[in-house]
Amino acid sequence: MSRRGERPTPETLATLPVAVDAMGGDKAPGDIVEGARRAAEEHGTRIVLVGPPDQVGDTQGLELVGCTEVIGMDEDPAGGVRRKKDSSLVRAAELVRDGKASAMVSAGNTGATMAAALLRMGRLPGVVRPCIATPLPRLGRTPAVLVDAGANAECTAVMLVQFAQMAAAYVSARFGTGSPTVGLLSIGEEPTKGTPLVKEAHGLLVEAAGHGFEFVGNLEGRDLLPSPADVIVTDGFTGNVTLKSLEGSLRFLFDTMLGIFGTDDATRGAAEVLLPHLLPLAAEFEPENTGGAMLLGTDGVCVISHGSSTATAMMNAVLVAHDCATRGLADHVAAAVRPAQST
Amino acid sequence: MPAETHTNQGPLDRNGVFELIRDQLADILETDPSSITEGASFAEDLDADSLALIELVEALEEELGERTVGFRIDDEDLEDLRTVRDAVDYVYAKLEAG
Numbered sequence: 323m324s325r326r327g328e329r330p331t332p333e334t335l336a337t338l339p340v341a342v343d344a345m346g347g348d349k350a351p352g353d354i355v356e357g358a359r360r361a362a363e364e365h366g367t368r369i370v371l372v373g374p375p376d377q378v379g380d381t382q383g384l385e386l387v388g389c390t391e392v393i394g395m396d397e398d399p400a401g402g403v404r405r406k407k408d409s410s411l412v413r414a415a416e417l418v419r420d421g422k423a424s425a426m427v428s429a430g431n432t433g434a435t436m437a438a439a440l441l442r443m444g445r446l447p448g449v450v451r452p453c454i455a456t457p458l459p460r461l462g463r464t465p466a467v468l469v470d471a472g473a474n475a476e477c478t479a480v481m482l483v484q485f486a487q488m489a490a491a492y493v494s495a496r497f498g499t500g501s502p503t504v505g506l507l508s509i510g511e512e513p514t515k516g517t518p519l520v521k522e523a524h525g526l527l528v529e530a531a532g533h534g535f536e537f538v539g540n541l542e543g544r545d546l547l548p549s550p551a552d553v554i555v556t557d558g559f560t561g562n563v564t565l566k567s568l569e570g571s572l573r574f575l576f577d578t579m580l581g582i583f584g585t586d587d588a589t590r591g592a593a594e595v596l597l598p599h600l601l602p603l604a605a606e607f608e609p610e611n612t613g614g615a616m617l618l619g620t621d622g623v624c625v626i627s628h629g630s631s632t633a634t635a636m637m638n639a640v641l642v643a644h645d646c647a648t649r650g651l652a653d654h655v656a657a658a659v660r661p662a663q664s665t
Numbered sequence: 666m667p668a669e670t671h672t673n674q675g676p677l678d679r680n681g682v683f684e685l686i687r688d689q690l691a692d693i694l695e696t697d698p699s700s701i702t703e704g705a706s707f708a709e710d711l712d713a714d715s716l717a718l719i720e721l722v723e724a725l726e727e728e729l730g731e732r733t734v735g736f737r738i739d740d741e742d743l744e745d746l747r748t749v750r751d752a753v754d755y756v757y758a759k760l761e762a763g
Binding site for chain 2: 400401404405436437440441448450476478
């Protein structure tokens, strides 16, 4: 069921629309359609919405590929994709597979999005398992990327090396970073620290370094904001816990600060001075500005946006999807993984 | 007796079913086909997760659907397929039933 025929060239991909799952996310279809319309109107990105016409409603002038089903946020991912072959997620992935869309974007069920992309687009040759790469802000610099952010709860050391290779190719393609640096998330800088998986992965990353990335050793959780490495690699369970912990901590910090501001004249005065400096920082940490997470390892570009995505988040996700597709991300990832097969 | 098929690709005997499943599984798991034996457990020996099994099922349906019209593996039967041998027996029986 994977891609039929040759993968389109970046030149061809640039002419294709981005397939947007109009029914994915807590704010679907309203914010999703609105974000897609803004990407089209404000940035000239071609869009094709996918969803049941009677549920999508007003497409705001965008093209719609109709279907009859929707995979719910709480449905079993693989089972949902298998049972609901005429769902918006599956149809969106098929548009990419069939060369009718450059990329797909969904703010829906993360597992089902991954399953739809994997089962319809297929895996790139040599890829053991696809992974999710999520940007982590680094003030004033291009973001770092945390991988795997939740696609694979259980991993082997070989998988972690592949995640590093794929994520390095991603930051090179998206941000133009030459020879990205990779750090391995652990509980200490020493190679002897960590679980058996981490220690084995450390050794394999040392061996694999120099081919598309440089390995800078172990990083601890406290090193992630800002990360000294362009890529932080870990298993999907740890990555997801880490990501949610960071999100929650930052939200707590900002909410606490905003709660203090305005409690009396002194803090109101301080707020007037500090807020112009703090708000741009808060914007950098805001997930909706990052363009969502990238699924790496599938034979086509798939952006998984936050379930609570607003119109702005969706617009940014669409722009990242189109940009990465036209930069030939799938080709770069395939090339990054290929050398590992011969080692 | 080989399983009946509806196309000119020829019947598939039990060993052919095993080879098909082994090769598809090796492709999905990026492993050497020779390392996959009939007695191997999907979860414990091959580290095949649920998504890998769904990949296998869809690949088999696509491959065998070209030989036997309407070939399909029922979702509710998947839970009973714990080893490669279980899958081979299941698929071969399905093909024989036609």
